[in-house]
Amino acid sequence: MARVRKAGRAGRAVVAVAVAALLGGAVAGCGGGGADADPDAAFAVRTSPFADRLAKLPARVEGGTVVVGATDAPHTVRVLVDPHCGYCAKFERTGGEALLKLAGDGGLKVEYVLASFLDERGSGSGIAVNALRASVDEGKFAEYQAALFASQPKGRFTDELLLRIADGVPGLRGAGEFDNAVAEQTYKAWVGEAAEAFRATGARGTPQVLLDGKPLPARAAGSIFDGAALAAALKEAGVGG
Numbered sequence: 159m160a161r162v163r164k165a166g167r168a169g170r171a172v173v174a175v176a177v178a179a180l181l182g183g184a185v186a187g188c189g190g191g192g193a194d195a196d197p198d199a200a201f202a203v204r205t206s207p208f209a210d211r212l213a214k215l216p217a218r219v220e221g222g223t224v225v226v227g228a229t230d231a232p233h234t235v236r237v238l239v240d241p242h243c244g245y246c247a248k249f250e251r252t253g254g255e256a257l258l259k260l261a262g263d264g265g266l267k268v269e270y271v272l273a274s275f276l277d278e279r280g281s282g283s284g285i286a287v288n289a290l291r292a293s294v295d296e297g298k299f300a301e302y303q304a305a306l307f308a309s310q311p312k313g314r315f316t317d318e319l320l321l322r323i324a325d326g327v328p329g330l331r332g333a334g335e336f337d338n339a340v341a342e343q344t345y346k347a348w349v350g351e352a353a354e355a356f357r358a359t360g361a362r363g364t365p366q367v368l369l370d371g372k373p374l375p376a377r378a379a380g381s382i383f384d385g386a387a388l389a390a391a392l393k394e395a396g397v398g399g
Contacts, residue, residue, distance in 0.1 A: 202309070203305065203309050203322055203323050203325060203326040204305065204308035204309045204326070205301070205304065205305045205308060205326045205327070206255065206301070206304035206305065206308065208255070208259070209301055209304065209305075209327075211258075211259070211262050212258060212262075212300040212301045212304055213298075213300075213301055213328075214262065215227065215258060215261060215262055215300040216228070216297075217294050217297070217299035217300055218294065219291070219294055219348075220269070221351070221355065222271070222348070222351040222352045222353075222354060222355030222356075223236075223269050223270060223271050223272075223352070223355055224269075224270045224272065224290070224291070224294055224299055225267055225268070225269045225270070226258065226261055226267060226268045226270065226299065226300050227261035227262075227264075227266060227267030227268055228261075228264055228267060229267070231261070231264060231265065231266050231267040232265070232266070232397075233265065233266040233267075233369060233370055233396075233397050234266065234267050234268075234269055234369075234370055234371075235257055235266050235267070235268050235269065235367060235368065235369050235370075235392075236268075236269045236271060236359075236367070236368040236369075236371070237254070237257065237268055237269065237270050237271065237365065237366070237367055238271045238273060238356060238359060238361050238364050238365060238366040238367075239270065239271075239272065239273065239307075239364050239365050240272075240273040240274060240275060240276045240281075240283050240364045241272070241274070241281075241283050241286035241287060241290070241306060241307070241310070241315065242276045242281035242282065242283045242286065242310065242311075242314075242315065243276060243364045243365065244310070245364070245365060245383075246307065246364050246365045247307040247308070247310045248383055249365040249367075249382050249383055250303070250304065250307040250308075251307070251308065252382075252383055252384060252385040252388075253367070253382040253383060253384065253385055253388040254304075254307070255304075255385060256385035256386075256388050256389045256392075257367075257388070258300060258304075260389070260392065260397065260398050263398070265397050265398050266392075266397055266398075270303075271352065271355050271356050271359060272287045272290060272291075272349075272352045272356075273287075273352070273353060273356040273364055274286075274287050274349060274352070274353050275353070275356070280314055281314050281315065282314035282315030282316060283315065284346075284349050285315055285316075285317065285320065285340070285343060286306060286315045286320060287345075287349045287352055288339070288340065288343050288344070288345045288346060288348075288349050289302070289306070289320045289324070289336075289339070289340050290302065290303055290306065291339075291345040291348050291349070291352075292335075292336050292339035292340060292344060292345060293324075293327075293330060293336065295335065295336075295339070296329070296330050296333075296335065296336050298327050298329065298330045298336075301327045301330075302323070302324060302327050302330060305323050305324075305326045305327055306320075306323050309323045309326070317340050317341060320340055321337060321340060324336060324337075324340075365382065367382050367388075369392065369395055369397070374388075374391045374392070374395065
């Protein structure tokens with residue numbers, strides 16, 4: 159059984175679901191990340207092993223979501239994540255990479271709903287979502303998101319950590335506009351719009367994955383935390399070769 163933390167206002171309960179149900183769009187638990195959040199402590203910025211492919215993926219803002227992939231892709235996968243959710247980081251390292259690879263091949267586009275409900279615990283999710291939104295303007299969203307989840311701190315996100323993670327994405331800090339957007343929280347209003355988009359889904363936590371608005375076909379042996387299992391589930395649904 160996987161431990162699950164529900165999204166929403168403080169005081170909501172912790173529930174449990176079977177890992178095998180995750181391919182059916184169920185919710186995985188949210189916990190701390192991996193690196194130390196203390197700016198003075200050792201902090202290793204990690205990036206995706208296929209960052210070069212991510213650099214070629216177009217991203218755009220559509221309402222309260224960020225969409226990665228070709229506009230004419232035949233399928234849409236909706237992914238609900240909170241930047242400080244430890245299980246989301248685990249998903250992004252495996253299933254998330256599988257999705258972006260398929261997006262690069264033109265088989266689907268990925269619609270990210272960027273939640274920040276963990277801000278209720280002082281996680282800094284809100285400023286992380288602001289930074290992710292700013293990375294879209296620089297054409298670096300897919301790369302930066304991969305680096306952000308790979309470098310997820312145990313403690314809270316800070317502006318300094320967000321900029322240090324951005325150092326791992328070539329060209330993101332080049333013109334200084336990204337730095338300004340982080341420092342001034344330029345997209346604070348959009349962070350609220352993204353949070354509303356998350357609430358509108360009715361989801362109770364993160365991560366969650368839907369294909370063309372429906373749960374993925376479930377397989378007892380697979381989960382969204384296994385890239386190969388996720389690719390197999392998508393293939394069963396008619397996505398990918």
